[in-house]
Amino acid sequence: MLQIRDLHGYYGKSHILQGIDLDVGEGEIVSLLGRNGVGRSTTIKAVMGEVPPQGSIKFKGKEIAGLKTHDIARLGIGYVPENRDIFPTMTVEQNLLLGMKKANQTGRWSIEDMYEMFPNLRARADSLGDVISGGEKQMLTMCRTLMGDPELIMIDEPTEGLAPKLIEQVGKLLATIAERGLSILLVEQKLTIALKISHRIYIMGHGKIVFEGTPEDLRNNDDIRKEWLEV
Amino acid sequence: MDILIFSLFNGILYGMLLFMLSSGLTLIFGMMGVLNFAHASFFMLGAYFAYQISKFVGFWPALIIAPVVVGVIGAIVERYGLRRVHKFGHVAELLFTFGLAYVIEEAVQMIWGKVPVSYHIPEVMNFTLFSLYGLEYSAYRVFMLLVAVSMFVALFFLLTRTRVGLIIQGALTYPNIVASLGHNVPLVFMMVFGLGCALAGLAGVLAGNILGTEPGMAIQLGPIVFVVIVIGGLGSLNGALVASLFIGIMQTTAVSYDVSMNGFLNVIGVQVDFDSAWRMLVDLTVAQISPILPYLLLTLMLIVRPRGLFGVRDV
Ligand SMILES: Nc1ncnc2c1ncn2[C@@H]1O[C@H](COP(=O)(O)OP(=O)(O)OP(=O)(O)O)[C@@H](O)[C@H]1O
Ligand SMILES: [Mg+2]
Numbered sequence A: 001m002l003q004i005r006d007l008h009g010y011y012g013k014s015h016i017l018q019g020i021d022l023d024v025g026e027g028e029i030v031s032l033l034g035r036n037g038v039g040r041s042t043t044i045k046a047v048m049g050e051v052p053p054q055g056s057i058k059f060k061g062k063e064i065a066g067l068k069t070h071d072i073a074r075l076g077i078g079y080v081p082e083n084r085d086i087f088p089t090m091t092v093e094q095n096l097l098l099g100m101k102k103a104n105q106t107g108r109w110s111i112e113d114m115y116e117m118f119p120n121l122r123a124r125a126d127s128l129g130d131v132i133s134g135g136e137k138q139m140l141t142m143c144r145t146l147m148g149d150p151e152l153i154m155i156d157e158p159t160e161g162l163a164p165k166l167i168e169q170v171g172k173l174l175a176t177i178a179e180r181g182l183s184i185l186l187v188e189q190k191l192t193i194a195l196k197i198s199h200r201i202y203i204m205g206h207g208k209i210v211f212e213g214t215p216e217d218l219r220n221n222d223d224i225r226k227e228w229l230e231v
Numbered sequence B: 001m002d003i004l005i006f007s008l009f010n011g012i013l014y015g016m017l018l019f020m021l022s023s024g025l026t027l028i029f030g031m032m033g034v035l036n037f038a039h040a041s042f043f044m045l046g047a048y049f050a051y052q053i054s055k056f057v058g059f060w061p062a063l064i065i066a067p068v069v070v071g072v073i074g075a076i077v078e079r080y081g082l083r084r085v086h087k088f089g090h091v092a093e094l095l096f097t098f099g100l101a102y103v104i105e106e107a108v109q110m111i112w113g114k115v116p117v118s119y120h121i122p123e124v125m126n127f128t129l130f131s132l133y134g135l136e137y138s139a140y141r142v143f144m145l146l147v148a149v150s151m152f153v154a155l156f157f158l159l160t161r162t163r164v165g166l167i168i169q170g171a172l173t174y175p176n177i178v179a180s181l182g183h184n185v186p187l188v189f190m191m192v193f194g195l196g197c198a199l200a201g202l203a204g205v206l207a208g209n210i211l212g213t214e215p216g217m218a219i220q221l222g223p224i225v226f227v228v229i230v231i232g233g234l235g236s237l238n239g240a241l242v243a244s245l246f247i248g249i250m251q252t253t254a255v256s257y258d259v260s261m262n263g264f265l266n267v268i269g270v271q272v273d274f275d276s277a278w279r280m281l282v283d284l285t286v287a288q289i290s291p292i293l294p295y296l297l298l299t300l301m302l303i304v305r306p307r308g309l310f311g312v313r314d315v
Helices: A040-048 A069-075 A092-099 A111-117 A119-123 A134-146 A164-179 A215-219 A222-228 B002-032 B039-057 B059-088 B090-112 B139-161 B163-173 B175-180 B185-211 B217-232 B237-255 B261-267 B276-283 B293-304
Strands: A002-011 A014-024 A029-034 A053-059 A077-080 A152-156 A183-188 A200-205 A208-213 B128-132 B135-138
Touching: A002 A040, A014 A029, A014 A040, A014 A183, A014 A208, A029 A040, A040 A053, A040 A069, A040 A077, A040 A152, A040 A183, A069 A077, A069 B175, A077 A134, A092 A111, A092 A134, A092 B163, A111 A119, A111 A134, A111 A164, A119 A134, A134 A152, A134 A164, A164 A183, A200 A215, A200 A222, A208 A215, A208 A222, B002 B039, B002 B135, B002 B139, B002 B163, B002 B185, B002 B217, B002 B237, B039 B059, B039 B090, B039 B185, B039 B217, B059 B090, B059 B185, B090 B217, B128 B139, B135 B139, B139 B163, B139 B185, B139 B237, B163 B175, B163 B185, B175 B185, B185 B217, B217 B237, B217 B293, B237 B293
Parallel strands: A029 A183, A029 A200, A077 A152, A152 A183
Antiparallel strands: A002 A014, A002 A053, A200 A208, B128 B135
């Protein structure tokens, strides 16, 4: 589904991505782990075309490196950024509507699905985007992207700073997403949910992939965990 | 009292005119972060196009065609000019629009000459609709007000009740997110730029025949539009509306009052009996200082509250 080969990326002169190879198969849940600042967010931004990518990025066999962000989204890639920005002048419901690519779009997800999964959002449907809680914002950013009916969804640190109960909710949502046949590229820092739900795990360090394997492999490899994940 | 109502009406009319100009300018700024120095030039183009088109087919078709043509020119300027300059930063964009203002002014002079053209109020509207306290009000001014108010309602409907409006609102705050949701943000920018220019053009069509259609009209009106969007808050449409009406009413009422500070001081019992420059200062009438009032407000606003009345970020 997604195939990244020798991807390089720069912020100005600093060479952030130094040759990334990464695959996400159809229906697969893949986690990209690593410490702060190693370039995980930059990797998915490069896939979205928000950071100019050098190298090859193929989605469903088509080269997408160099395309415009909105065209990449329209091919079926969803992106949930880490900062959970909600449009502040719009209601929760309008934020969801904006996630749809066309006015009369029909796909895997409806607004009703979202409200069923997150009754909090239904209760807040008419509240403005800037008055809801941090947890609600996290759910809303994920739901907003799902409304665009992507085939692959890339989610950047959805559990960061959330209470354990909310982390559990995020885990449940990821499971539902996978059930409906989407591929997931999950960026995380901690192993909390990644070990539980991933099919495969990549670990990044200083702009390069330093480990690739199954959750089982990672569990058995103390050295890798010590060197690249634990602080 | 009579004069107050009269100038209030004129103030609202002038204010709505300012809003037609400032709404586009502030939307463009909010989205692209660029202050379009050439914005008032599109106002001027509206007036000249209306003059030219009226000659062939009359005022009514011109009322529609001229703003559309101005809007298309605006969209082209954004697509093939501003968008290319964009990658060199805001200073380059600013200089680009600055240059554009002069290009338009010179072009207008080349085509239509330096003297005002005879763009007149349409005959059917050139009569007194009503008089109030002996002051006569022309039908055309009432018509202008109606057009301005309907445009205002249409604009708010577009921005708050339609899908395109949602996308525009979104692009005002987080253009990257809007793009990552699959919406063509550059296209939205081009449309908003074109729409903003079309609104300025419409203002030109409506006001060119009252204020006079001549090559200096853009430079005359330009600065006051900047005052409006700074006071209202850069990027804020509500702010632009409030500030437009405020400046409009302030300017038209102030000029009709012949009160001086001295008169005011006398009323509250303060006697200024020294001569010299101070005397001159307190003797200035409101009408005399009214031209500098908006600019004074602009500078004060920047010092006291740089984000303006309704703005969300500093200038
Ligand atoms: N806009 C930017 N301009 C310049 N440098 C940046 C920018 N964004 C990130 N960086 C730098 O690029 C490197 C990688 O950043 P990135 O956001 O990809 O890290 P990350 O792995 O997602 O970690 P985290 O999200 O915890 O910060 C960091 O060293 C960061 O300082
Ligand atoms: Mg990150």
